[in-house]
Amino acid sequence: MVSTAWQIVAARLGRRRRRWARVERWLPVPVVAALGVVAGAVTVRTGFSFDAALPAWVLAASWPVWRAPEEGAPDALRFRLRVRRVGWRASVTLVLAFSVARASGTSADWILALAPVPAVLEPLLWPLWPRGLRRAVRSAQVYEELVAANRGQARDVVRNRRVVRQRRAGRYSHTAVAGAGGSRRDQRRALMRAGAATLGFDPDRGACGRPLPVSSSEPAAEAGPPLRATPVRELLYRWRAEEEGEQLERWLRYAAVSWSGQDLLVTDGRQRVVRAGLSGKPDQLPPGQRVLPQRPVELVWLNEKRVDSFRTYVESQILLLDAEGRRLLTLPALGMRQSDVGAVAHAAGLRFAAYELSQSGWEWPRPLSSRLFPKRRGHIQLKFSGRSRNNFRYAN
Numbered sequence: 508m509v510s511t512a513w514q515i516v517a518a519r520l521g522r523r524r525r526r527w528a529r530v531e532r533w534l535p536v537p538v539v540a541a542l543g544v545v546a547g548a549v550t551v552r553t554g555f556s557f558d559a560a561l562p563a564w565v566l567a568a569s570w571p572v573w574r575a576p577e578e579g580a581p582d583a584l585r586f587r588l589r590v591r592r593v594g595w596r597a598s599v600t601l602v603l604a605f606s607v608a609r610a611s612g613t614s615a616d617w618i619l620a621l622a623p624v625p626a627v628l629e630p631l632l633w634p635l636w637p638r639g640l641r642r643a644v645r646s647a648q649v650y651e652e653l654v655a656a657n658r659g660q661a662r663d664v665v666r667n668r669r670v671v672r673q674r675r676a677g678r679y680s681h682t683a684v685a686g687a688g689g690s691r692r693d694q695r696r697a698l699m700r701a702g703a704a705t706l707g708f709d710p711d712r713g714a715c716g717r718p719l720p721v722s723s724s725e726p727a728a729e730a731g732p733p734l735r736a737t738p739v740r741e742l743l744y745r746w747r748a749e750e751e752g753e754q755l756e757r758w759l760r761y762a763a764v765s766w767s768g769q770d771l772l773v774t775d776g777r778q779r780v781v782r783a784g785l786s787g788k789p790d791q792l793p794p795g796q797r798v799l800p801q802r803p804v805e806l807v808w809l810n811e812k813r814v815d816s817f818r819t820y821v822e823s824q825i826l827l828l829d830a831e832g833r834r835l836l837t838l839p840a841l842g843m844r845q846s847d848v849g850a851v852a853h854a855a856g857l858r859f860a861a862y863e864l865s866q867s868g869w870e871w872p873r874p875l876s877s878r879l880f881p882k883r884r885g886h887i888q889l890k891f892s893g894r895s896r897n898n899f900r901y902a903n
Contacts, residue, residue: 539567561606569599583643584651594629598622646716649878650708653718656865656875713832714881720860722845724853731854735765738842758841758891764825764848766855771803773827773838775889781836783827785855799835800885803827806852808845808861811876826880833883839891 543563550559572595576588601622608615633641707719738759758776765772771783780796782789788798807826823840825848840848845861852859864875 536567536570539563539570543567558606558610562603562610565599565602565606569595569602572596572599581643581647581650583640584647586640587644590633591629594625597625601625642715643710645714645878646710649715649875650710652875652878653708653864713828713879715878717832717879718862718864720862722849723858723860724849726856726858727853730768730856731766733766733768734851734854735763736843736847736851737763739844740842742844743842754891762838762841762843764838764843764851766851771827771851771855771857773825773836773889775838776891779889781887781889783836783855797887799827799887801829801835801883803835803857804830805832805858805860806848806855807880808840808848808859809876809880810861810863811874812863812865824876828880829883831883832880834880834886835883836887836889838889841891 540563543560546563547556547560550556572592576585576592599622601618605615605618605622608618708716709719710716740759743755743759754776761774761778762776763772763774765774769786771785773781773783778795780793782792782796782798783803784798785802792798805828807828809824809826811822811824813820813822823843825838825840825843826834827836829835849859849861862879864879
């Protein structure tokens, strides 16, 4: 009984402490803005002096730039944020100098003209930093995106299950959902810790690090016999709509990932054929064929899951990657079996790995897969059909 009471008191004190920390973090902004109003009012006897208030208002508006990056980020990412803020602070300093000069009656428009230069110049100079440092920053950014994506999916799944249980019990309410199991911030932090603990991540693999694959296999020591992976009618018609019958039949007839015994061939529903070039680039190509710009070393099966309030959507893709982990080719895996594609990769002497990425909702600022598997120049995109907009299927 005493321990339960102490836990309740400690939780309330923790919430109040976090609220005060948030207030303390943003309190200087209105205080400095108010000082600007006072300075503008007392400078002249009648009216209001905008020039006298300008320095304080510029400082209040730029207050987030002067704060240190938030704690908890990886060291490389914090360093990148600090470097980025150095450029912004230099620009803000020039704006402050212009406002002070204007308040003192001096004309210094040239200072305002130079103010954007540091903020614009900093991203242009970032590629000159050591390559290892820039790769560590990209790996840290991708890792945080992975954890946030898995956290968001876990939050939606937990919330939906709780809603179902409470509706069955006849006691559903938004307040109960938000307050069950602690505050929303406590739930977010718990889900973030759980995601970081359960999400395996290898920063040295690929172009900027990758999560641990669901399954993987090393290439065969010797080339295997000819093998072919094609769509399965039952799977394909279960995923796609019946009105796409003509496109489905074309996909069933032509789409394939095949090993001829000498080279890997990838074909889409529009009869476009891409040769991997495992046995070297041929002198002459048959009409309608292309060759990848570089030799692939890995074949990846990628499942992207997106969760909304009603169901889960899954998109499966087949990727061919070069030695740096960059994407050379992308093919929809509609109707194909992962085991069949993995067997073709093994016979062709390529590494094989299957990944599952989870994203919550339909927010698409930039797909996470494009960060994990960036495209190489000359990347080839094969499609289901010319009019197809997406390759999603319902997972439940």
